[in-house]
Amino acid sequence: MSDALHTLTLLDVVQEHRRSYPNRTALVQEGRRYTYADLEDRVNRLANLWEGLGVGPGERVLWLGQNSLAVLEGILACASLGAMFCPLNWRQSAEEIAFVIDDLKPQVLLWHEGEIGEAVRGARELAQWKGGTWIHFDDAGPDGYEALLEGADPARKDRPIDVHAGTLIIYTAAFGGRPNGAITTQSGIMAQNVNIMLVQGLTADTIFLNSGPHFHIGTLMVTLGVFHAGGANVMIRRTEVAVIAEALHAEKCSLAFLVPKTIEELTAFNADGRYDLTHFRSAAMPSDQYSMMGYGQTEVGGLSTWAHYDRKAISIFGRSSPVAVNRIFDEDGQEVPDGEVGEIGVRGPIVGLGYWNRPELNAHRTRFGWWMTNDLGRREADGSINFVGPKVQMIKSGVENIYPAEVEGCLKSHPAVADAAVIGVPDPRWIQSVKAIVVTRPGQTVDEAELIEHCRARIASYKKPRWVVFVDALPRTPAGPIDYAALDLAHGGGGYPGGKDYKH
Amino acid sequence: MSDALHTLTLLDVVQEHRRSYPNRTALVQEGRRYTYADLEDRVNRLANLWEGLGVGPGERVLWLGQNSLAVLEGILACASLGAMFCPLNWRQSAEEIAFVIDDLKPQVLLWHEGEIGEAVRGARELAQWKGGTWIHFDDAGPDGYEALLEGADPARKDRPIDVHAGTLIIYTAAFGGRPNGAITTQSGIMAQNVNIMLVQGLTADTIFLNSGPHFHIGTLMVTLGVFHAGGANVMIRRTEVAVIAEALHAEKCSLAFLVPKTIEELTAFNADGRYDLTHFRSAAMPSDQYSMMGYGQTEVGGLSTWAHYDRKAISIFGRSSPVAVNRIFDEDGQEVPDGEVGEIGVRGPIVGLGYWNRPELNAHRTRFGWWMTNDLGRREADGSINFVGPKVQMIKSGVENIYPAEVEGCLKSHPAVADAAVIGVPDPRWIQSVKAIVVTRPGQTVDEAELIEHCRARIASYKKPRWVVFVDALPRTPAGPIDYAALDLAHGGGGYPGGKDYKH
Structure with a gap:
């Protein structure tokens, strides 16, 4: 104890x-x-x-x-x-x-x-x-x-x-x-709380509209920080713009979790100024929730670096917050030289206990005495860390992360599907939309609508493909895995959160 | 480990x-x-x-x-x-x-x-x-x-x-x-560092002039917080006003540890504006270093509460910082009702290990599972904690704490002194000055100058009495201890940091 x-x-x-x-x-x-x-x-x-x-x-x-x-x-x-x-x-x-x-x-x-x-x-x-x-x-x-x-x-x-x-x-x-x-852990939450207080300027006067989902650390880390600072948390069940406007007005909220799209909708909705939003002073969260505040992940309870705006490029980068250290490692756990891409490792009180019920994965992710994030980063000449992208292909739809393997598994559970790959296609509203590239079994047929419905019924609706393309075979790299770069090129994929210069 | x-x-x-x-x-x-x-x-x-x-x-x-x-x-x-x-x-x-x-x-x-x-x-x-x-x-x-x-x-x-x-x-x-x-402890310093970052707004851009003494936690807690934030610490050996003006100018310091008296001297010294002090943005520290920031003590590595300025009285009060909890206890370790004076107890990561080589004292001070501060406080109706004063009589001379027992012990080591008590007399410049009330041994004589010199030679110069008064006997309370309240009344004592409503 x-x-x-x-x-x-x-x-x-x-x-x-x-x-x-x-x-x-x-x-x-x-x-x-x-x-x-x-x-x-x-x-x-x-x-x-x-x-x-x-x-x-x-x-x-x-x-x-x-x-x-x-x-x-x-x-x-x-x-x-x-x-x-x-x-x-x-x-x-x-x-x-x-x-x-x-x-x-x-x-x-x-x-x-x-x-x-x-x-x-x-x-x-x-x-x-x-x-x-x-x-x-x-x-x-x-x-x-x-x-x-x-x-x-x-x-x-x-x-x-x-x-x-x-x-x-x-x-x-x-x-x-x-x-x-x-x-x-509880000690990790306590450390992350002061971290968020520092980066967001939370005080006992903060009134936070919980307008992002509680099942995402991006919102929940602020909820907990506001609680720790002695401020007020305003809960709304859904994030319709009318509900948000009403809550911002009625509770005089000073902070909210809003992506730019919602801010735009809110502005249009309140064009006649019937809601007083003057207490609301926070900036919009970009669609990728971390890029304005720094780099982080759920596994460290939120933010691990703080964004520093002393460079020209607006990107997801930063320097270690006071409650974490971040280093860039090669596959052998050696620190890579500045300017080279490697996996981001984190140490400090905010680091969690890994994943529930996954002892082998946890042993792997802590094998160097650091929490290996599965994200790629690069330390620039000015000392800041640039987030390059996930080590695996990940699709971003709004604030949601979509892991291709999950959608591919669902597609392959359809009796007519022999093989499937999923890529992200740039989307002006949602960052990316899901496109599936499918190989059917010999003698079987299935159409786009049926496969989309197959996924809609089995996985979260936002993960279902928006388009399905049928091909004879998936391109593969010489080593065997699916060649996602070739698929992106052939089928309009791109706009992944970390750009294209990461390993698949 | x-x-x-x-x-x-x-x-x-x-x-x-x-x-x-x-x-x-x-x-x-x-x-x-x-x-x-x-x-x-x-x-x-x-x-x-x-x-x-x-x-x-x-x-x-x-x-x-x-x-x-x-x-x-x-x-x-x-x-x-x-x-x-x-x-x-x-x-x-x-x-x-x-x-x-x-x-x-x-x-x-x-x-x-x-x-x-x-x-x-x-x-x-x-x-x-x-x-x-x-x-x-x-x-x-x-x-x-x-x-x-x-x-x-x-x-x-x-x-x-x-x-x-x-x-x-x-x-x-x-x-x-x-x-x-x-x-x-090291973990306590790390927790206090983020506490000071929060309350002082320290960042990697802070340039702190270490113009208070390093042997006081009031300065050193900021030194360590600035270091942790990635800022710069500017060291000066002595705190003469010319040295301070030169350092503020040359290093573009944004923060310094300066009491109001020094600020006044600095302003006078730079009347011709030859030093550029425009980067210096911090407020003066009052003579009691904590009253502007909150309550704290060396034993908890600095601040334990943060001052809240939502009440009319300017005093040493506040609410728990995010890295500590503070309660007011009676002599049996029970929390006293709001509005009543008791001893302040602290828990949290900033609490130290007590005193080096004092196991009995440490056991006493942690007897209730809290660090008992030996300071008296009162929780007001608005929830803030008001610092009432030390449990023992303590004299404040500038930023220095003078404990009467120490000066009294030195006085009593003189062969002509049978008994001695020391009080604090209000001083417009130094808050208080030391006055000694002395009983000589029968048949012995000693004068004021000799006793002052006796102390000057043995204890820090700022602790020596400024005046010595000779009496036939010291007033005592019915229970036996010296009646300091009667001495204050008779010899002009007062202006103790916590006021008069504390137990001796």
Whole structure:
């Protein structure tokens, strides 16, 4: 257990804020306001409720819902139990959600109705894991989230916990076709919080509109930083522009997670000025959420470098933040000379515990004593680090990462498909769109619409191909793997987040 | 040993800055500029030199000098060895310095000539501890600091160290008559660094004039924060106004440690505008160094709360910084209600290891699982913490703390003195001046001048009484201790840093 004299926990922060800011708003959701005292009371009840349901140190709680105050209070409750909270991407298919349920084997599963209810019910059917307790957030009856919370023991219990154990799991990095749950520790969250405070200028006066998805670290790292700074988090379930405008106006939000496209829509929507957006002072997040702030990834709980704007090129680069060191390594774990491309390795308190239930992958990624990010970078002559791109081909659609292997696997599960490859084609609105190049089995036929529908039914809708092209054979490099560069050239691929100068 | 994947050291920071800021100035001293590469090279040489002199994990290096680049590079070298660096208050007497040498038993003792050489030589004579190697910083010959550094092995060695072990020792808290060495850990320094970055807005562009003493945490915490942020530290040996004006001008300093008195002198000195001070943007530090930034103490490596200016009264108060929690306790370790005075307790990564070589005192101060600060505070209705004053009577002369017991002990060592008490009298320039109330032994006589000289010869000059008053007996409370409130009333005492409403 951690040395309490020299350690702070997330529960310490909420207990301290209750004293320091007795009347401050910690959370707003659907017009309801919660002070830090309310938040601590809810967290204590949640922790006691979940403890009764078997959530102890190392156990998992899965959130199958849209943005919600339940995500922040769930993380805090898990932190106080030594357990782990996983907010899952709700845009996934029943089959994808079922995969995570079986991977994570959560003791408690919380879910939202609405757009996600059908997929959740499907996943519950499909999943082998039947051991968890399901709690319905939207149920206003005696078995719903709020009623269970109100009925739970409100006692504050100081449980001895290890702050270096996992607290947050976010699924990402589906390089091999299936996503992996990146684990962040409580001590890592505390370190990342001050990092985000520094880079975003967060204070107790910050009012943050949680208008990016909670299942992405790009939003959630700010949510946690604002909490730690004593500011207010405003939760909205969906990110329609009307909801955003109303929340920015009503809550006088000073910060939000908005991509340029949404800012444009917001400006058009509010052309008549009926919403007062003058408190909103933050810049737009670019579509790639890190390029304005620095380089980072889910596996390190957010930002690892800070962007420095002292060079002409606007790119994803930066210098180590105060809570991390970053180096560029060759395949043998030797630092490469400045100007040469290598894999970015990170060390420091923000580095997580790798992926849930993936001991071999974790051993591989920490083989040099650094967390190897699977991203390529280059240190420039001025000392800054330029993010070159992922080591594997990754397609970027809006803020979503699409791993070709995942889409290719889905295509190949169709009986008429012999082989398939997926590339990203530049898209003026979404950065890239997915194009599939497919080889059919001899004697079989299938058309574009059928394959797109096949994917839509099985994986998250944003991952489905927009176009399907049929070819006789896929080009391959002399060594055997698919030659994606040749496919890009032949089929209009390009616009990958890191440019073209990375290894496939 | 620490888990290197999840831990950063001060040496990691200097190695990272060398890469990130290849040509940036890390240090300036006497017109010589040192990049971060130079700094790392010097630190590597120092560590190798000292390791050869027996400085290993847990050993101590003592700095008996004025402000110097040797303090920063010495802390970094000790950090890389797992050893501890102690910058001692050079304004002390030979006897006081000898006490620390014997308390600390350092393996290496570094010293400055000039105003301090005589006291150092006296201390070297007086001290029982003869086990350390003395290195003369000002000696330009082959045995001097620079020559030894140049001759040392320049190899970078990665030594496994425990970041939770002590790294810095600063003597303070002479409540019992003798000072105690407060130990700060490397992990505590790292946490305090981001704290200071946040509260002072430090960046890689900060150029900090080290114009407060290195033996006070108020300056040194900023020195270390600027280093961690990748900024530049400008070292001046003494704080004469001409030296300060020249350094602010020549180095375009953006930040300095200056009390209002010095700011006034600086303004007068530069009335003709011959020095360009336009880069200097920091506010004056008030005479009590914490009141503008928040509450803190040496034992927690600097700031524990941040000042919040949302109340009318300008006082020493604040709310917990992100790296600490602060509570107000009664004598049984129970939290007192808001509005009541109690002792401030602190928890968090900035909390040090207590005092060197004082196991009983440390056990007492951590008896409730919190670091009990020996300072009194009160939580106000708005949640902020107001610093009420030290639990013991403490006199404030400029930035110096004077503990009555220390001066009283010196007075009582005079053969003619039977009893003595010391109070603080308001002083328009120095906050307070020391007044002694003395009872002579029957049949003995001694005059004011002789007692002042007796103290001047034995303790730091700023601690000597300015006035001595002779009385027949000291007033005592019914319980027996000296009644300082009655003495203040009778002899004009007052203006103590925390006001009058504290327990003696």
